[in-house]
Amino acid sequence: MNEVTRDAFSQAxxxxxxxxxxxxxxxxxxxxxxxxxxxALIVLVVMIVLVAVGPMLSDWDHEIPDWDNYSTPPSLETxxxxxxxxxxxxxxxxxxxxxxxxxxxxxxxxxxxLLIGVSYGAVAGFFGGRVDNIxxxxxxxxxAMPFMFFVIVLMVVFGRNIFLIFVAIGAVNxxxxxxxxxxQTLSLKNKDFVEAARACGGTELQIIRRHIIPNLLGVxxxxxxxxxxxxxxxxxxxxxxxxxxxxxxxxxxxxVNEGAQELETAPWSLLFPAxxxxxxxxxxxxxxxxxxxxxxxxxxx
Amino acid sequence: MTARAPxxxxxxxxxxxxxxxxxxxxxxxxxxxxxxxxxxxxxSAETLGVVGESGCxxxxxxxxxLGLVRPQGGSILWQGxxxxxxxxxxxxxxxxxxxxxxxxxxxxxxxRMTVGEIVAEPLKVFYPSMSRLxxxxxxxxxxxxxxxxxxxxxRYPHEFxxxxxxxxxxxxxxxxNPRLVVCDEPVSALDVSIQAQIVNLLKDLQKKLRLSLIFxxxxxxxxxxxxxxxxxxxxxxxxxxxxxxxxxxxxxxxYTRALIESVPIPDxxxxxxxxxxxxEGDIPSPLNPPSGCVFRTRCxxxxxxxxxxxxxxxxLDDGSQVACIRHEELAEKWTREAESDPTNNQVSS
Numbered sequence: 001m002n003e004v005t006r007d008a009f010s011q012a013x014x015x016x017x018x019x020x021x022x023x024x025x026x027x028x029x030x031x032x033x034x035x036x037x038x039x040a041l042i043v044l045v046v047m048i049v050l051v052a053v054g055p056m057l058s059d060w061d062h063e064i065p066d067w068d069n070y071s072t073p074p075s076l077e078t079x080x081x082x083x084x085x086x087x088x089x090x091x092x093x094x095x096x097x098x099x100x101x102x103x104x105x106x107x108x109x110x111x112x113x114l115l116i117g118v119s120y121g122a123v124a125g126f127f128g129g130r131v132d133n134i135x136x137x138x139x140x141x142x143x144a145m146p147f148m149f150f151v152i153v154l155m156v157v158f159g160r161n162i163f164l165i166f167v168a169i170g171a172v173n174x175x176x177x178x179x180x181x182x183x184q185t186l187s188l189k190n191k192d193f194v195e196a197a198r199a200c201g202g203t204e205l206q207i208i209r210r211h212i213i214p215n216l217l218g219v220x221x222x223x224x225x226x227x228x229x230x231x232x233x234x235x236x237x238x239x240x241x242x243x244x245x246x247x248x249x250x251x252x253x254x255x256v257n258e259g260a261q262e263l264e265t266a267p268w269s270l271l272f273p274a275x276x277x278x279x280x281x282x283x284x285x286x287x288x289x290x291x292x293x294x295x296x297x298x299x300x301x
Numbered sequence: 302m303t304a305r306a307p308x309x310x311x312x313x314x315x316x317x318x319x320x321x322x323x324x325x326x327x328x329x330x331x332x333x334x335x336x337x338x339x340x341x342x343x344x345s346a347e348t349l350g351v352v353g354e355s356g357c358x359x360x361x362x363x364x365x366x367l368g369l370v371r372p373q374g375g376s377i378l379w380q381g382x383x384x385x386x387x388x389x390x391x392x393x394x395x396x397x398x399x400x401x402x403x404x405x406x407x408x409x410x411x412x413r414m415t416v417g418e419i420v421a422e423p424l425k426v427f428y429p430s431m432s433r434l435x436x437x438x439x440x441x442x443x444x445x446x447x448x449x450x451x452x453x454x455x456r457y458p459h460e461f462x463x464x465x466x467x468x469x470x471x472x473x474x475x476x477x478n479p480r481l482v483v484c485d486e487p488v489s490a491l492d493v494s495i496q497a498q499i500v501n502l503l504k505d506l507q508k509k510l511r512l513s514l515i516f517x518x519x520x521x522x523x524x525x526x527x528x529x530x531x532x533x534x535x536x537x538x539x540x541x542x543x544x545x546x547x548x549x550x551x552x553x554x555x556y557t558r559a560l561i562e563s564v565p566i567p568d569x570x571x572x573x574x575x576x577x578x579x580x581e582g583d584i585p586s587p588l589n590p591p592s593g594c595v596f597r598t599r600c601x602x603x604x605x606x607x608x609x610x611x612x613x614x615x616x617l618d619d620g621s622q623v624a625c626i627r628h629e630e631l632a633e634k635w636t637r638e639a640e641s642d643p644t645n646n647q648v649s650s
Contacts, residue, residue, distance in 0.1 A: 192409040199401040200423040201393050214413040
């Protein structure tokens, strides 16, 4: 390094270097202009905070019944904000606890599918040819297996366990993710900058890590926000069938199931969990739509 | 031409692609000879221009030299060492010495990386032990050298114009101090005014860093401006290799002549006056090239003998090479024509 460039470098540091706006910063600004997405984001943050701290604020416990109040409607006097269920358990606390499980299932199962799906799909798409063929036929094979059958087999072998629900849903959901990521990778790997990276001496794995995966993130983020509600729904469906979480633990799906049975005598026991579930699903879907618009590179200025 | 040692010697290089044409039940394929029987040298600190129409194998040639496509035959001797047939890993390490500049300035830059990261990438690959500060210093110096301000180091490619993006591409190629830089149509996607800037930048850098350049283009005037020698390709084969001035003033191959005659003169009066003999027809399909001389289907001077065998690349007294069986009689004919027709733009210098 000679003196001239050294000087130029220190000069450059003295002048404050201009901070570039990355595509993600741009996308974030665009997202903030989308009212529905911002509202969805606020709803989700409130929901997560509520679910995390809500049970601690209440005097009641999700397992222990209030012996004086069976199936009472919501009231401030008794302290049961959302009323109680047929066994006298506080519905507010149960809805919050159920929310924890539902959101956790959504996040963990999505994370599992994200990790497996992205690496599997990126490798299949990037190497192409026979590797791609074998890997994707394997995906087709698993895809053909009926989901309910898969869940029931797992239940029989391992017993009923909340952990199994994560595994089961994650293990099925990564297939979609792998397919989307593979398609995206196929189009990315023919871009000039991948060739440029190869000409710069990058190894295949370096190219996947440094160029392919960061460029996949836009699509993946959108897909994740749309997968979380889908997973929450699947869990609710399993719980509704009695294959999900077990008493005294609960989830939004299980609560909706109980509430549906008492709809005529205690409508609040359906209304509150269903409302929370619907609000969360709406919020995730609006956020996903907003992200898709914000990350669309055709919109780029 | 002084007796400088060649850094790169390409001998009988052949790159073929398989194109599957079979249906679901029948397997069938054609061979496309994208580059066939190509032989040339690149000397230290010289610029070799490569010209030819679209689809004649220029880019494939560039990629073969970098080892991005594997040739089917021939050899690429880099400072005496054959790059054909060495392992992928050894080839990867050779790319420190041979670098590539791309045609599409913004497409060759990763949109998710800052300029600093893009230029630093080859450094990180080849010198993993370099500290962050050293890398930053080198990148900033490089940016200055290609005419970018170092305080733009944290910006992203989409914030730059096409010409600036090409400067970033040049900085990335030169940051590891390569000996040879292959420029694959580096200015074709740019405005004419920007083209001049980039071409002059490349020339300056070449002088400063004593680089060898292979400059691929389809624009003859650009090639003329930068090259010491010019190689003319058609349908994957070499038609003519000669010093820049002999290509432009006394082209020996009918194809080279046709190319030069098709360059517009930036003077409307002269442009209207000159007799123009443009080429008829399109390039034949590389799936099914003509027998013998590949140019004979469009050559105004083709005779029956042209179809019989592939014309060899003959070396002439002045060192230029030409692949045409009639080059001697045509040279005489053109000299006579030039003497009798003063408006002809083939000025003999």
